[in-house]
Amino acid sequence: MNIQTKFSDKVKDLEASAIREIFKLLDKPGIISFAGGAPDPELFPCEQLAKAASDVLLKQGKVALQYGVTEGYTPLRNWVKERLISQGIIKDGDFNETIIVSGGQQGIDLAAKSLLNPGDGVVCELPSFIGGLNCFRSYNAEIYGVTVKSDGIDMNELEELCKAHPNIKVIYTISTFQNPSGITMSLENRKKLLELAEKYDFIIFEDNPYGELRFDGEDVRTMKSMDTNGRVVYLGSFSKILSPGLRLGFTSCHKDLMERMIICKQVQDVHTNVFAQMTAYEYIKNNSIDEHIARLRMVYGEKCRFMCECMDKYFPASVTHTTPQGGIFLFCEMPEGHDSKEVMAKAVERGVAFVPGSTTMIDDKAVYSTFRMNYSTASFEQIEKGIKILGDLLKEEVGE
């Protein structure tokens, strides 16, 4: 039989995440990868988590290894809720419900499944996160792009889009230390986005996995904290502040929408790994996660500044880069006409990898001169070595 004739319209034209595919290729030793979006493995609290995991299984194994409730392990869920309240993101007793999900990505997926009919419009930032783009594609949404400028989404462009496309139901934004650009949306633009959401009746997905990783500048209020009308789905994650391997995230949104999302989660994975939730909670109870996060912020700030210094030293002047105030990515741009996909292939041959801009765009077949660089995973030594190799290649490429 030809099974391909059976594929649903939702998935038949989907392509595997180029980043995940790149990730697989990079499993060879020696390569310096700026391609991932992974935390610094040197900073994982392995010993503390080993103790937490062992304690959980020895003392509460019958709970940790058994089925749990879909909404999440109650102590961890309460901890997340209290943290969001203390950060001013939600209010005690407001219309929001907060649950634990199997990584931030699942929050995007559950919200998308609960809201999107085929043909509904989703506005994504240009550039944006491929996991978001592919998720919306997988529900046959119509995806529109809006330019990200140095202070976030271009609000005039967005309003024009909303006027032209009444099918727009969702705006997906990584408002703080955006993936892939590292850019943070200004407070003014956040307020404007909330106004536009009211005016054009759309929902905002505020994806904030990097928000706690600020190493420079001042915090900007989340849109969720200003959401008086239940228009914001807030998406959080333990991946960048503790560990991605544990697949723990959280989502906070209007309780009526959350009710739908919980049902979708029931049919998707029943509930999030109880053992991982309890291990994370045991770790949080017995260690200061804020001290851990402070350490991440310090190291990532140093690495980011070092990568920028190396780029300024080794890259040709015509290749520019953003200068993020937090998070784990910065975004580079070659002069127009150069194809970062081609440069990527050459770079991998020389032992360095990054993510070509095409994978961050809606039309991923076009030629882009942009590329994403991650500075959290590599060591300082690898950063200097890798940027030098890349700088030599870029000089050949742009002819400087």
Add this chain to the structure above:
Amino acid sequence: MNIQTKFSDKVKDLEASAIREIFKLLDKPGIISFAGGAPDPELFPCEQLAKAASDVLLKQGKVALQYGVTEGYTPLRNWVKERLISQGIIKDGDFNETIIVSGGQQGIDLAAKSLLNPGDGVVCELPSFIGGLNCFRSYNAEIYGVTVKSDGIDMNELEELCKAHPNIKVIYTISTFQNPSGITMSLENRKKLLELAEKYDFIIFEDNPYGELRFDGEDVRTMKSMDTNGRVVYLGSFSKILSPGLRLGFTSCHKDLMERMIICKQVQDVHTNVFAQMTAYEYIKNNSIDEHIARLRMVYGEKCRFMCECMDKYFPASVTHTTPQGGIFLFCEMPEGHDSKEVMAKAVERGVAFVPGSTTMIDDKAVYSTFRMNYSTASFEQIEKGIKILGDLLKEEVGE
């Protein structure tokens, strides 16, 4: 805003899993629950898993806590593949691909998403597993029911359905120790089902989470083992043989379909919890999972026989039950006209819970005299006490 106006057609009429909702209510102490579908927590290998988890984090923490590949942790994936080969379920080098998923439920969901357009037909067993039913509902499939008799699906009824509904694309069956009935489909019927799949061009979802838990009778070949044409999606799970809290399952199907499912998994949860996968693999490497499964089989066999004995002793004669040869469920039936939902409410008041038949049916609003009983979770003492309470209630109910 009224967020309910924004819900997608897929989810707006979905109802939460009644079983999961019951499960939440049963969190009060003292209640004897035959309602869950959970393993015996006394048999969890807590100490061995604590050692495995701790070893993994201390020796390979940088891998266990980091992002992994969507297809699963390679050593665990290879172990699963080799086990399926050794069990004759797949063949080395055949057209199948095998991946790790976040619990068996995710396998159902990924296959459903990859195959089902709104209005596509899915045939489910009557009774069936609510997690399957709700999953198909969540993709707006048209669900048709086919009666399960003592040797599995009524094949004549199925063929009539296929003739009447050319939109049928998938048949969902738990062919061995079915949830909720405990019934195993005969070899003859399995062969017939494969023939019908060819004749009417449908895909079979063979969900087999209980297959290893046989305590009586002889193994019956899986349909996957006879699948020469890529028509069977095989769904397996670690939940019943190791731990549900770890959320580990596996799926094996035609590689072209699996490619779509992997993309859906990327947008759903990126990959399965690496730490849980490595912990399970470390456990398997250093302990005999077959000895562990043999112990589960022995205890579940004893519990099943004991529950049947108690039912024969305490239940009124007009309430019948199935006698499974494995798995964790049996199915009871009161004389026609009695409503197991009403009896359930009264039973909970007296401190005993089970799952009313309505939650296992496509039309869950009708009156059913059936109910599902789980014998794996409760202790022998609880089984005797609970069945006696239930027997008294049923005698009042049916007037014996």
